[in-house]
Amino acid sequence: MAETLAVATPKAPPVEHVDVLIVGAGISGIGGAYHLQEQCPGRSFLVLEAQDGFGGTWRTHRYPGIRSDSDLYTFGYRFKPWVGPPIATADEILKYMDEVIVENGLDRFIRYGHRIRSARWDSGTSRWTIEAERKDGSVARFTTGFLWMCQGYYRHEEGYTPEWPGMARFRGAIVHPQTWPDDLDYSGRRVVVIGSGATAATILPAMAGNAAHVTMLQRSPTYFRTGRNGIDIADELRQLQINEEWIHEIVRRKILFEQARFIDRTHNEPDTVKGELLGQVRALLGPDYDVDRHFNPRYRPWQQRLAFVPDADLFRAIAAGDASVVTDEIETFTETGILLKSGAALDADIVVTATGFHLNALGDIDVTIDGETLAFNETVTYRGMMFTGVPNMAWVFGYIRAAWTLRADMVADFVCRLLNHMEERQARRVDVALRPEDAGMQLGPWLDPEEFSSGYVARGQHVLPRSGDKPEWRHEHDYWAEKDALPAIDLTDKAFVYR
Structure with missing residues (x-):
């Protein structure tokens, strides 16, 4: 057997x-x-x-x-x-x-x-x-x-990048912020950052200065708030050697109170708030800058998330000439950059798609x-x-x-x-x-x-x-x-x- x-x-x-x-x-x-x-x-x-x-x-x-x-x-x-x-x-x-x-x-x-x-x-x-x-x-x-x-x-695992015509023929690098290569060298390179939200507004000043130039390409503008990256009352309370738990709670309540008041104003007096936000930008970029084109959104304040720009670094990079903003739409990628629907062209070695998730x-x-x-x-x-x-x-x-x-x-x-x-x-x-x-x-x-x-x-x-x-x-x-x-x-x- x-x-x-x-x-x-x-x-x-x-x-x-x-x-x-x-x-x-x-x-x-x-x-x-x-x-x-x-x-x-x-x-x-x-x-x-x-x-x-x-x-x-x-x-x-x-x-x-x-x-x-x-x-x-x-x-x-x-x-x-x-x-x-x-x-x-x-x-x-x-x-x-x-x-x-x-x-x-x-x-x-x-x-x-x-x-x-x-x-x-x-x-x-x-x-x-x-x-x-x-x-x-x-x-x-x-x-x-x-x-x-x-x-x-x-x-x-992956961010959202739209499919634009011609992307395959672009000879440079296309990267998404969510999967940023550790070995990406952008020193002396021409960079185009597609997007206008908080991520794009963070990347632009961080790369400016090391890159040859950084351009933020946006289809439409976004609202930003600027201010010092510090809180006066917190600094004062620390000088007085107040317990950190107390400082945390006091500052937390102060911020929440001011946020509630600001959001209420965006609903009840949106035009006034809009004027204040654009006024901040005009003061930083000067009277000759086209603020209405590049920083005046089509929606009311807070209908999309409103990003805070600490120490105005985004606007300081633009004012210094290390960065710029272009408001236009993409017609197609080319071998050397991006052709816009207006007929203008942006030369680029690196394109960053800060286009969401x-x-x-x-x-x-x-x-x-x-x-x-x-x-x-x-x-x-x-x-x-x-x-x-x-x-x-x-x-x-x-x-x-x-x-x-x-x-x-x-x-x-x-x-x-x-x-x-x-x-x-x-x-x-x-x-x-x-x-x-x-x-x-x-x-x-x-x-x-x-x-x-x-x-x-x-x-x-x-x-x-x-x-x-x-x-x-x-x-x-x-x-x-x-x-x-x-x-x-x-x-x-x-x-x-x-x-």
């Missing part, structure tokens, strides 16, 4: 269980881990991060001059005083985050190099099963009772609910944090007119309070669902285009959840309303269904 050979069956990877699994070790995920440790002691958790280290955006982006476009007194955590200049470099932000991790012993909870491929919810066990791919190609499996999505809202939802993870693929854009959001038909999950999505971390801190408070409430009532599952009084509620997009019209939103709105016409069923994008509303959420409201 022939001998039967046994065929070895590959062993399935071991499964590790935690009470809460946080996706992403960026500003939201590290903050979430801190709050979970402080507010839900004894609960087990892990943070899974696809990259080789913490930081998210501040690790992904390595372009010249990368810095925050929000002040660090509000972009920083409420529990960790910021002691540097309000507009900070990526390295300064990473150092700050590293201090948070080390001071609170969070490093032992973070697993780097784990890219989540799938998340499967099973109602029978009230658990999520997570599969993550490690750097070596092996698979790690986890189960968790609650999934906390802190991965942001754009695709880190790909908006995504839930980190491009394959999510299923009891075997059914989740159609995220068919859900309705509960205050921009939870979603109908998606059990035991919360998502952090920050603000468009204020610092992201303001909301990340408040979402963390909500999640911790919800987890503690579930434990008290011995519930293993929570869903949000429309209430009887919400029947027939009109649904709309995640972001109202009249309120915020940036290109990445227009391109990606279709992948995001729907919102309702009641405060509970939309993301207000208004810190000054939510700072009181989110802590007051009634967890016994009929919108929460516990099982």
Whole structure:
């Protein structure tokens, strides 16, 4: 009789269980881990991060001059005083985050190099099963009772670059800020930066001086605010040797008060605000500069994100002749640069496409609910944090007119309070669902285009959840309303269904 050979069956990877699994070790995920440790002691958790280290955006982006476009007194955590200049470099932000991790012993909870491929919810066990791919190609499996999505809202692996005619024949380098080559030498080179947002306004002065010349090519202008990269009251309080925790809170409140007043003015007196913003630019560039053409947008102030230019470095580079702005549209790339629709040509050795990013939802993870693929854009959001038909999950999505971390801190408070409430009532599952009084509620997009019209939103709105016409069923994008509303959420409201 022939001998039967046994065929070895590959062993399935071991499964590790935690009470809460946080996706992403960026500003939201590290903050979430801190709050979970402080507010839900004894609960087990892990943070899974696809990259080789913490930081998210501040690790992904390595372009010249990368810095925050929000002040660090509000972009920083409420529990960790910021002691540097309000507009900070990526390295300064990473150092700050590293201090948070080390001071609170969070490093032992973070697993780097784990890219989540799938998340499967099973109602029978009230658990999520997570599969993550490690750097070596092996698979790690986890189960968790609650999934906390802190991965942001754009695709880190690639930025958005439009397809213009003739790009293939351009003999120079085309780079996107999100995938900046470490060995790119731009000294003495002619550089064209396509775009007019905060990234373009950061790159231009950082490259000017070393490059032969830097041109910002924009289809339409953007509003900018300028000012000193410092805060007088913070400097004065430090001279008085006031405790840094007090300084952080005082300056934070002052900035938030002034931001609220400014945003209110952009709605109630937009023409006056517009005049003030353009007046700043005219004072820096002189009476002969065509400010109306290059810095007078078609939209009202704050209908798109309004970037702060610290110490007016963008305008100083233009005034010095090291940089310039061209407002036109691209006809085609040529071998030596870009031909514009006006007939003018821009010679370039390097073209930087500061043209935005790909908006995504839930980190491009394959999510299923009891075997059914989740159609995220068919859900309705509960205050921009939870979603109908998606059990035991919360998502952090920050603000468009204020610092992201303001909301990340408040979402963390909500999640911790919800987890503690579930434990008290011995519930293993929570869903949000429309209430009887919400029947027939009109649904709309995640972001109202009249309120915020940036290109990445227009391109990606279709992948995001729907919102309702009641405060509970939309993301207000208004810190000054939510700072009181989110802590007051009634967890016994009929919108929460516990099982």
